[in-house]
Amino acid sequence: MTAEIIDGKKIAEEIKNEVKRDVERMRASKGIVPGLAVILVGDNPASQSYVRSKGKACEEAGMYSVTERLPVDTPEYVLLEKIARFNTDPKIHGLLVQLPLPKHISEDEVIRAIDPRKDVDGFHPVNIGKLVIGQDTFKSATPAGIQELLIRSGNDPAGKHVVIVGRSNIVGKPVANMLLQKQKGANAVVTIAHTGAPDLRPYIKSADILIAAIGKPEFIKGEMLKEGAVVIDVGINRVEDSSLPKGYRIVGDVHFESASKVAKAITPVPGGVGLMTIAMLLKNTIKAANQLS
Ligand code: NDP
Numbered sequence: 183m184t185a186e187i188i189d190g191k192k193i194a195e196e197i198k199n200e201v202k203r204d205v206e207r208m209r210a211s212k213g214i215v216p217g218l219a220v221i222l223v224g225d226n227p228a229s230q231s232y233v234r235s236k237g238k239a240c241e242e243a244g245m246y247s248v249t250e251r252l253p254v255d256t257p258e259y260v261l262l263e264k265i266a267r268f269n270t271d272p273k274i275h276g277l278l279v280q281l282p283l284p285k286h287i288s289e290d291e292v293i294r295a296i297d298p299r300k301d302v303d304g305f306h307p308v309n310i311g312k313l314v315i316g317q318d319t320f321k322s323a324t325p326a327g328i329q330e331l332l333i334r335s336g337n338d339p340a341g342k343h344v345v346i347v348g349r350s351n352i353v354g355k356p357v358a359n360m361l362l363q364k365q366k367g368a369n370a371v372v373t374i375a376h377t378g379a380p381d382l383r384p385y386i387k388s389a390d391i392l393i394a395a396i397g398k399p400e401f402i403k404g405e406m407l408k409e410g411a412v413v414i415d416v417g418i419n420r421v422e423d424s425s426l427p428k429g430y431r432i433v434g435d436v437h438f439e440s441a442s443k444v445a446k447a448i449t450p451v452p453g454g455v456g457l458m459t460i461a462m463l464l465k466n467t468i469k470a471a472n473q474l475s
Pocket residue numbers: 324347348349350351352353354375376377378382395396397398416417418419455456457459
């Protein structure tokens with residue numbers, strides 16, 4: 183068996199085009215331009231690159247975007263003041279603070295300071311609570327991207343056994359909560375596996391849909407999978423590769439070559455889940471603009 187590739191690039195483009203049409207419609211019918219503010223503290227290169235991509239994607243979609251760059255030694259109260267200002271700025275419908283933050287700033291305090299109605303990252307405890315009890319809310323972008331990839335690639339999770347390896351607050355737990363809801367595009371039987379499992383193999387082997395969010399390069403091999411499983415690889419790991427000019431390459435948490443011989447469908451890394459995150463963030467910003475106007 184050679185797995186079908188779930189093309190994150192194509193699906194993310196589809197979503198971005200839908201967002202663009204929604205932006206045009208909002209502008210024409212309500213005179214509103216959806217606006218996203220991103221606050222970046224410090225000069226972490228990966229964060230800088232994510233923030234640049236978010237701004238560019240907003241522009242391409244015809245949205246208003248503001249990026250506030252603060253020095254690494256910014257006191258917490260200054261950051262909280264900036265958040266308070268964006269919370270009341272009528273041009274801003276979505277607001278996020280790029281994580282991780284420098285050690286002297288409490289991520290919990292910062293997330294709680296964001297108006298839940300503008301929390302397009304879906305990290306505010308109010309929005310997480312709503313997600314858990316199945317109420318409409320901002321679904322955090324990476325897990326929402328995973329759900330969307332499954333639906334749009336024709337791999338509806340309904341009735342399937344979904345096994346998620348990894349229980350982080352940004353991927354494992356929210357995607358589990360999304361997929362177990364008694365809702366369209368969900369209604370799966372969900373298992374979350376983690377380092378507490380004495381042996382991961384029986385869990386992985388029983389997965390109709392496997393979601394790997396571990397952060398370990400090529401950890402899951404083809405022989406560990408059930409024949410015909412659908413594999414969603416969330417991992418983004420750098421491994422040394424002296425044959426490349428940059429000296430490294432990016433791989434997922436799944437060993438692509440062996441897994442694609444066993445799986446029915448698989449997301450590549452890069453080119454899979456990673457590209458969905460910004461598309462879903464834009465979608466959340468449109469939702470916020472609709473709800474606030
Ligand atoms: P975390 O490090 O926060 O969580 C990793 C999870 O994997 C933990 O729950 C951990 O278990 C579990 N785990 C680690 N090693 C093992 C093991 N040997 N056996 C079983 N479980 C294990 O990672 P994130 O969730 O933030 O990210 C996961 C991956 O996804 C990373 O590669 C990251 O770069 C990528 N990522 C990609 C995004 C995107 O595409 N846009 C966005 C976010 C993340 P325990 O809790 O027991 O320690």
